[in-house]
Amino acid sequence: xxxxxxxxxxxxxxxxxxxxxxxxxxxxxxxxxxxxxxxxxxxxxxxxxxxxxxxxxxxxxxxxxxxxxxxxxxxxxxxxxxxxxxxxxxxxxxxxxxxxxxxxxxxxxxxxxxxxxxxxxxxxxxxxxxxxxxxxxxxxxxxxxxxxxxxxxxxxxxxxxxxxxxxxxxxxxxxxxxxxxxxxxxxxxxxxxxxxxxxxxxxxxxxxxxxxxxxxxxxxxxxxxxxxxxxxxxxxxxxxxxxxxxxxxxxxxxxxxxxxxxxxxxxxxxxxxxxxxxxxxxxxxxxxxxxxxxxxxxxxxxxxxxxxxxxxxxxxxxxxxxxxxxxxxxxxx
Ligand SMILES: [Zn+2]
Numbered sequence: 001x002x003x004x005x006x007x008x009x010x011x012x013x014x015x016x017x018x019x020x021x022x023x024x025x026x027x028x029x030x031x032x033x034x035x036x037x038x039x040x041x042x043x044x045x046x047x048x049x050x051x052x053x054x055x056x057x058x059x060x061x062x063x064x065x066x067x068x069x070x071x072x073x074x075x076x077x078x079x080x081x082x083x084x085x086x087x088x089x090x091x092x093x094x095x096x097x098x099x100x101x102x103x104x105x106x107x108x109x110x111x112x113x114x115x116x117x118x119x120x121x122x123x124x125x126x127x128x129x130x131x132x133x134x135x136x137x138x139x140x141x142x143x144x145x146x147x148x149x150x151x152x153x154x155x156x157x158x159x160x161x162x163x164x165x166x167x168x169x170x171x172x173x174x175x176x177x178x179x180x181x182x183x184x185x186x187x188x189x190x191x192x193x194x195x196x197x198x199x200x201x202x203x204x205x206x207x208x209x210x211x212x213x214x215x216x217x218x219x220x221x222x223x224x225x226x227x228x229x230x231x232x233x234x235x236x237x238x239x240x241x242x243x244x245x246x247x248x249x250x251x252x253x254x255x256x257x258x259x260x261x262x263x264x265x266x267x268x269x270x271x272x273x274x275x276x277x278x279x280x281x282x283x284x285x286x287x288x289x290x291x292x293x294x295x296x297x298x299x300x301x302x303x304x305x306x307x308x309x310x311x312x313x314x315x316x317x318x319x320x321x322x323x324x325x326x327x328x329x330x331x332x333x
Pocket of ligand 1: 146148219244
């Protein structure tokens with residue numbers, strides 16, 4: 001009996017330990033927490049931003065992916081080309097093995113989310129839609145998650161050829177319009193029917209579909225993340241689309257704070273919307289290159305869609321990205 005009481009006392013003590021005020025986080029404790037949150041399913045994002053992030057070295061921030069204007073040779077097609085796939089009832093993948101582009105089909109036309117490098121827009125998006133029996137002339141809107149070449153170089157072509165309206169974060173529109181006319185892929189024009197999204201966000205309604213656009217600066221100053229509905233064999237699901245991930249912005253504490261705040265903002269929006277599907281714009285972050293193909297395989301009754309990670313995992317994901325940003329910010333103090 002005494003022993004039993006002792007065990008209870010020990011339990012009570014252990015329980016009490018959790019009630020102690022948490023010790024202030026350190027870069028190391030935050031990276032360790034982020035590693036736990038990432039698990040094995042989000043290891044790609046964790047590696048990219050918590051392990052030697054891109055802006056750790058003195059290399060010009062934003063150079064690589066950010067520079068949309070520098071001419072570069074087209075990489076060997078065998079390294080990037082991917083077949084297009086129907087992934088949900090109303091969502092089609094027209095990306096490369098490295099970058100995602102999605103076609104969201106509505107009752108009044110198609111919304112393209114991100115447009116890849118210039119060399120990929122024709123084979124992947126234009127020809128991909130045709131292969132999927134979708135008409136590229138039905139592209140009504142192009143949403144650019146952020147103005148880096150790997151996501152926006154195809155925009156000018158879709159705008160000029162099909163009359164698509166372009167949706168971008170207002171600051172990213174400004175940096176896009178500052179590009180020289182000779183920029184790779186050309187420069188989209190901002191007309192009265194195009195949309196500049198400010199800090200308040202926006203709702204894009206096309207036919208039966210509403211895309212909730214959440215302003216999430218950090219990766220770029222005008223990064224946009226999205227919440228939108230899809231259907232899986234008639235079952236409605238909600239997608240959270242993370243618009244920018246890597247730390248290739250100038251290494252300034254305030255930038256990490258802005259990034260961290262945005263991760264909390266999109267996490268809250270995703271939770272409020274009941275999002276259970278996580279998409280990103282790089283296949284290394286959301287496993288799209290594997291998942292789009294897994295989605296082609298028949299599933300057992302009740303088996304979730306390969307992209308359906310659940311609300312808890314989405315919470316884990318954005319807590320991880322926020323922790324990685326906070327770790328970098330604290331490491332600079
Ligand atoms: Zn980027």
